[in-house]
Amino acid sequence: MAGLRSFLVLFASLGALSAAQCPYGHTSARSESETLEKREAPPPTGEHFIDQFVVNDTNVYLTSDVGGPMEDQNSLVAGDRGPTLLEDFIFRQKITHFDHERVPERAVHARGAGAHGVFESYGDFSNITAASFLSKAGKKTPTFTRFSTVAGSRGSADTARDVHGFATRFYTDEGNFDLVGNNIPVFFIQDAILFPDLIHSVKPQQDREIPQAATAHDSAWDFFSQQPSCLHTLFWAMAGHGIVRSFRHMDGFGVHTYRFVTDDGKTKLVKFHWKTLIGKASVVWEEAQALAGKNADFHRQDLWEAIESGHGPEWEFGVQIMEEDDALKFGFDLMDPTKIVPEELVPVTKLGKMTLNRNPTNYFAETEQVMFQPGHIVRGVDFSEDPLLQGRIFSYLDTQLNRNGGPNFEQLPINRPVVPIHNNNRDGAGQMLVHANNAPYSPNTLNNGSPKQATQAEGRGFFTAPNRSVSGKLQRAVRSTFEKDYWSQPRLIFNSLVEQEQQFLINAIRFETSHIKSATVKTNVVKQLNKISNKIAKQVAEALGMTAPAPDSQFYHDKVTKGISTLGTPLLKLAGLNIGVLTSTKSIDAATVSTLKSAFKADGVNVKVVGESLANGIDLTYSAADATDFDAIVVAAGSSKLFDDPITQASSLYPAGRPNTIVLDAYRYGKPIAFVGNAKAAQQSIQIPSGPGVYSDLKGRFVSNSTYGGMNNRTREKRDAQAEDNSVDLA
């Protein structure tokens, strides 16, 4: 079985506070000096800060909302056959609460999943930032991260092609810092005032609310082709970054340029990065579409299961650091969120690591009620003049007032910081605190001037970078320093993809634009694409039945950059991936199933064994199993009869041809497939050609005869060299 594990190596190369510590300090009086001191983060182990709010319903009586024990299974009615009485407060309370269970979903990023985690600093970075969570090697800070798609509503499918949200809150010992980013390092537009236009264009058509969670329609591409700043983000989304294998398999970006500020006020311009430690991976479009019907919760489930199995995803957190004077040095304005700074020019300095290690206890209380804001920043981090960021600082608070019906949502368990809150904000719907200070204003003498003003020099107050200054006349226009070249960087992205990904990207645009009805929009799209690449424009035009345009070469170039390709980057870990072993219940025993599973366990790989029935330790029946359940498939010895003839050999326990369909779909979705022992006959009978990612049995051993579907040549060479050592003995 040791050999079995080595198959995985080959596959890899393919591709808390206690009650006394209440955050608001209202259960234990704190001395002034205590609250003004620098505070330590809550202990990273032991009780989680959210635990103090968790309700335990074990072995208790049901009560009303105001505490009296009662029964609530029958409403109070008059006589045997009479109507329900208005007096029935139990009925009214239960139904009223139910009627108000929903809050407005997020205007964008409505569909998402979240998890708690911990961030650990790699060092003392006080030379670049005063942020306390980066002040010491090994310092741990609790986090909560929510991943999302953008356009779809709350019930839409996870695998819709879309930009993915990657929002993380650091519960630091100096307050909450939210990094509300995406898995794509750029954004569609340069000015927040265009956000409603962008979102109205990508959301479903106004009259029939179709299509859901999709940009394959006229208005989206009308906007994209009229607003060419969209093209760069669009190219990332049309490549694999729009259809990720899981949230774990994607990087994250702060997108905007921010500032780091030191205690003495020195500033640097920074761009934030999250780099996945599992490796980037995406699915192919055919599988994403199948998943949208077969398992709309695919990403949510993957995240949940990875954390439950102890293989919580990890990311390294880093920054590209640039000087204030460098703002225009790279050929564009660093305040322009439609541009990346290639890592060849400014490498990413790694600052720490985040591990997600705890699933929410209650989806609504935590994931739905978490209110991220780009405006939640801490001492040591400051904004930049990026007009998109400036607008976001307003929008999130505004939309959250709408979602929560008042300003006290920051007091909800998932939103409150892990440090005490002292200020003169008062009252409002849902106020949860009992403020004792009778002088809720500053300056005051009646409460000895407290809460005191914390400044840069005293009380470790937040401060805006002293270097920031502006001058000039008021204007309503695109900034003169914003590059008018919207095409060179999308071309850079395209050039940096491996060949198969380039074709996937073109196919994605072909799919989307084939849904456009307006001839004008189609023409405009092809014109824009032609400014990026004539090859792309030609291939799209061909699918649309249009004449291919002549090259418009002003922005053509051959440069490439790293960090863009998904298929060209080997996976770094296998944890949480699923292998399906197709077998026959008749030819396998429970001991073999169990040995198979434990052989993969050390790598965190789940093995699901598929058979005709659930006897002998089989996990899934052929009726229930689907290619989308697995990242790789092993057609095991003993199963070959199931593949011989879908009609005559089909078991009455599953629909005719089902095993064949699973293997064929896996092949179409680019998953590695291995045929073991006498299953080689199955490969012949279902006519899967040997080639990239298809492994066949040679002398009882597996040898790679090529690569994971979609691998590029560079990694293929390396992998083929490893093949001899990666033989597997499964038969």
Ligand code: HDD
């Ligand atoms: Fe936004 C939510 C990311 C531009 C307005 N945005 C939201 C979320 C993410 C982002 C990840 C979901 C947070 C969560 O999980 O709760 N948004 C971005 C990024 C942007 C961006 C990376 C550009 C760099 N957003 C942007 C602009 C505006 C908004 C320009 C408005 C002017 N975004 C919103 C919002 C949302 C939101 C409507 C919906 C729910 C919420 O804020 O709390 O206000």
